[in-house]
Amino acid sequence: MIIAASKWLRAIGCIILTAMLAAGWGCKSNPDKPPMVVNPKPTPKIPAPPRLVAVPRDPKLIKQAQDELLADASGKDAELRANAVEALANVAPDLAAPAVLAALSDSEPAVRFSACMAAGQLRLKTAYPPLLAMMHDTDRRVQVAQRYALHKLGDMRFSHDFERFAVDPDANVRGSVAQTLGLLGEPSAVKLLEPLSQDKAASVRLQASEALWRLGQDAGFTDLIAYTISQAADEQIIALLALAAHNDPRVTDYIRAQLTNDYVEISLVAVRVMGMIGSDEGYTLAAKYATSNDAGQRSLAALAMGAIARSDLQSKLRPMLNDPSATVRLSAATAILQLKTP
16 A cells, blocks of 8 residues: 555654654555665755854753643543653653553553553663563553563563564554564574574564664664655655664665655655764754644654754754644654754
């Protein structure tokens, strides 16, 4: 299935793309494996970023951003709760613990999944008892994330369960295994990931490729480059984000080539990834779409500005904290907490 990027981005959250898709809470991928790697196409020039200005970070703006994330983490919308929990773990870890602990018992499996992943990422010791109680969670994807969190907390008694989940009949579960194995950073996981990279489900193959690249395997890099020219927008976006796992000079030209993609959304993700590897080349594109009529584009523009991390972007992000779209507000809050004064 080929999915228009704007429609797809309105259907799921914009912050935890890889986590939600890998766990099966997003759209489905193209069933055909993309062609082998090709050389990046020449990229038309985009306007150069303005001169860097060392603007001090505004404490009031930071507090407003923190309050937005905390409110979203306890709000009525499950997608926002999941996104906010992950955002807190990434950009406000000192504030994240209460939200993560509450989310472990959330009624929605996507939120519990995000909470388990966040608890593991933060090595949150206070989460250990509730995590143990989730051993038989009703959702097997959550069980995978729970084993990940326990492993990160030093309890590896149940880590062998990844082998069982890796052959689960549900492709969403197998994809979750691939994602978590990559994040664990254990070289021994390559043996489990190699079969998953040949899985019958394209979504699983993509997650396995991301995990292999995260573990430093060139086979994962080659597959991800191929996915950047997939006909499915979700595959292109996940592949671009995955390439940022290593600041490898080989990825730069491929990412830069997507700055002028026919889909604005993919271009904005490319801007974000360029920021993640230390380049502000897409500054003007992110600033332009910060005021787009499309909420999905505004959200992606905010995330791109957060990755660029220039403190002089505060003026662009400040009004976005009052955006009518809750997703845009969450993305803007996340971005504000990523900014740095040079």
